[in-house]
Amino acid sequence: MTEHLYNKYVKNMTLEEKIAQLLQLAAPFYDEPGDHSEITGPMEELGIQSETVRNAGSVLGVAGAAKMMAVQKAHLANNRLGIPLLFMADIVHGFKTIFPIPLAIGSSWNPELAKQSAEIAAREAAVSGLHVTFAPMVDLIRDPRWGRVMESTGEDPYLNGVFAKAFVQGFQGDDLAGDTSRVAACVKHFAAYGAAEGGRDYNTVDLSERQLREYYLPAYKKALDAGAEMVMTSFNIVDGVPATGNRKLLRDLLRGEWGFEGVIISDWASIKEMVAHGAAEDDKEAAFKAIRAGVDIDMMTTSYLHHLPELVDEGLVDEAWIDEAVLRILRLKEKLGLFDNPMRGADPVREKEIVYSAEHRQAARKLAEKSCVLLKNEGVLPLRGEQRVALIGPFADSGDILGWWSWTGSKETAVKLSDAMRAVTDNPDQLMVAAGSGVDSITDTQKEEALIAAAGADVIVLAVGESSHMSGEGGSRTNIRLPDAQLELIRLMKGLGKPVAIVLFNGRPLDLHGVYDQADAVLEAWFPGSEGGAALADLLYGKVNPSGRLTMSFPNSVGQVPVYYNSFSTGRPKPAVEDENRYVSKYIDSPNEPLLPFGYGLSYTTFAYEGLTLSSDTIKEDQPLEVKVRVTNTGRMSGTETVQLYVRDISGEVVRPVKELKDFRQLELAPGESSEVIFFLEEKQLRYHHSDLSLSSDRGQFQVYAGGNSRDVQTAGFRLLK
Structure with missing residues (x-):
């Protein structure tokens, strides 16, 4: 395939033409498609010549079929060998039809809907001229201060892997060349970007290799096993070396050990940033280290462009490295069918029919319904159609519900909560709406309007949260409580003595002081996407029963962070029953446990677990263990329960987590209905990385847990025999 x-x-x-293939330029370089005979503006400032633009290999951020086709046509007219451009962009959770943020999609625990969301995003992106999406982000996350937690599916390596596979399959399908409605997936950020110290973006990562392999690498491997065509390097260091110049990480592990033959692309300017890291003296050394490590595409710097020629002349860079990188890029272009069809998929007529279609929006609405998590409910929800409801808060009538990574989405056409609730309630005149405050400001006038709206209400619904700019890339926060203005609004409404239900819009788990304790009900909406308001109205009024479950723990306070369910015990664990012993591993001013644990979520009905049984009290390599548990809907409404299976290795060669998710099932149960759930636990699921980095299991005692979240479980024991 490569020889021809x-x-x-x-x-x-x-x-020079080869090196230009390794260069990725941003959309402004192509604002005026043509021969680029006159270089001005940003190209001139970067020292980019017209010849380079004519030979560049890929472009970032051009969207729209007509624009893409014009750029590609002009490029091919001026490229000596007729090599087409690759068009790439960040299509993270939707193109024009915006789905819930990935952290919310994870909370659906529904990989099939995740796959469908990626398929729809690909369909819209491809017809608009794009070939590659910089997604999925599969970074494991344990620190909600980091703004980019919104792009991940949570704190568990197994579940992240399940979603990584689903997203890649949705984006790429089975035949990139034949199916022009798909795009190539670029898994990111390799590696361990989610472990940034202090939750601060671009910050230091310091992990043992064993921890890296055990918790942070599995989801990347699942994405690559699913066929992801590209990998993006991360901004952080790995074992003291920036990922973009990390030969051990990229050439030895990714390419050598894992056998990845696809394209590696730097994150934005991360080759040049090795200088700031202190890992390169100048751009020339940075270029040398990146190409040596195996980075094929330099995104938005001229490090390769300006320095690879002299590095080759000096004998420091083998031109074969450059040839390999060019071949990988050309091979991806061939896989996409671009040599035969340079305009692949782009169609201005079909673009108008497909993008933001009613069918796509309906799929976004369904996923939003499945992604929202009911965190608390003391009989307030669901609302009744005849109730007089005051909808108050900065998100009551806001279109800022798409999230940070929604650059092609439209806040103006997103379904607002106020409009959707008017459509659902029996009498729209019984819905009173007021802002009450801004996101981070409040005035006497706003407070007065809120009091007037609430005066005649039977129940108050407060729509509060973070603006989209408060999370996402560069959105790290040390204070992850709601802004003081909104906490003041909540106190004001609570003081009226009426039932209060809070709807949260946010891109991360929050410290819910002043929210959880003040509310009678809390519904976590995340950033729910284009159809978010419609989904939330159906949930609030009980037309849909909440079924989302958290994939990231909510802390009691930011001082606990990182707090996650699959932690280790200590030599002095805190006892299950609190006592006065000071000398155990605990805080003296806070519980050790999170406020809301991994896997947690309520429903408008209730579920009971009973009869956890094992087919044997032992397990062998050739003898799986059958785990059964009976689940019953004990409430008055049909609902979905996510049955979760956890395991603990009681004694390992290295210490093991107190619980690890191994499997899950979703059940639809009518009132009074029971179902027996059967899991098959195999020896290979008990393997882990030992101190010598070998992957194997240890004989001995294990605990198995089944329940509706990681905290509330039934348990039984078994032994692994070897």
Whole structure:
């Protein structure tokens, strides 16, 4: 497959043409498609010549079928060898039809809906001219201060892997060349970006290799096993070396050990940033380290462009490294069918029919319904159609419900909560709406309007949260409580003595002081996407029963962070029953446990677990263990329960987590209905990385847990025999 590409293209390319293939330029470089005979503005400032633009390999952020086709046509008219451009963009959770943020999608515990969301995003992106999406982000996350937790599916390596596979399959399908409604997936950020110290974006990561392999690498591997065509390097260091120049990470592990043959791309300017890291003296050394490590595409710097020629002349860079990188890029272009069809998928007519279609919006609405998590409910929800409701808060009538990574979405056309609730309630005149405050400001006038709206209400619904700019890239926060203005609004409404239900819009788990304790009900909406308001109205009025479950723990306070369910015990664990012993591992001013644990979520009905049984009290390599548990809907409404299976290795060669998710099932149960759930636990699911980094299991005692979250479980024991 590669030989003909080498003979037709690489063999006939000058060194400068090869290096240009490794360059990715942003959309402004192509604002005026043409021959680029006159270089001005940002290109001139970066020292980019017209010849380079004519030979560049890929472009970032051009969207729209007509624009893409014009750029591609002009490029091919001026490219000596007729090599088409690759068009790439961040299509993280939707193109024009915006789905809930990935952290919310994870909370659906529904990989099939996740796959469908990626398929729809790909369909809209492809018809608009894009070939590659910089998604999925599969970074394991344990620190809600980090703004980019919104892009991940949570704190568990197994569940992240399940969703990584689903997203890749949705984006890519089975035949990238034949199915022009799909796009290539670029898994990111390799590796361990989610472990940034202090939850501060771009910050230091310091992990043992064993911890890296055990918890942070599995989801990347699942994405690659599913066929992801590209990998994006992370901004952080790994074992003291920036990922973008980390030969051990990229050439040895990713390419050598895992056998990845696809394209590696730097994150934005991360090659040049090795200088700021202190890992390169200048851009020249940064270019050397990146190409040596195996980075194929330099996103938005000129490090390769300006320095690879002299590095080759000096004998420091083998031109074969550059040839390999060019071949990988050309191979991806061939897989996408671009040599035969440079305009692949782009169609201005079909674009108008497909993008933001009613069918796509309905799918976004369904996923939003499944992603929202009911955190608390003391009989307030669901609302009744005849109730007089005051909807108050900065998100009551706001379109800022898409999240940070929604650059092609439209806040103006997103379904607002106020409009959707008017459509659902029996009498729209019984819905009173007021802002009550801004996101981070409050005035006497706003407070007065809120009091007037609430005066005649039977129940108050407060729509509060973070603006989209308070999370996402560069959105790290040390204070993850709601802004003081909104906490004041909550206290004001609580003081009226009426039932208060709070709807939260946010991109991370929050410290819910002043929220959880003040509310009679709390519904976690996240950033629910284009159809968010419609989904929330149906949930609030009971037309849909909440079924979301958290995939990231909510702390009691930011001082506990990182707090996560699959932690280790200590030599002095805190006892289950609190006592006065000071000398155990605990805080003296806070519980050790999170406020809301991994896997947690309520419903408008209730579920009971009973009869956890094992097929044997032992397990062997060739003898799986059958785990059964009976689940009954004990309430008055049909509902979905997510049955979760956890295991603990009581004694390992290295210490093991107190619980690890191994499997899950979702059940639809009518009132009074029971179902027996059967899991099959195999020896390979008990393997882990030992101190020598080998992957194996240890004989001995294990505990198995089944329940509706990681805290509230039934338990039984078994032994692994070897």
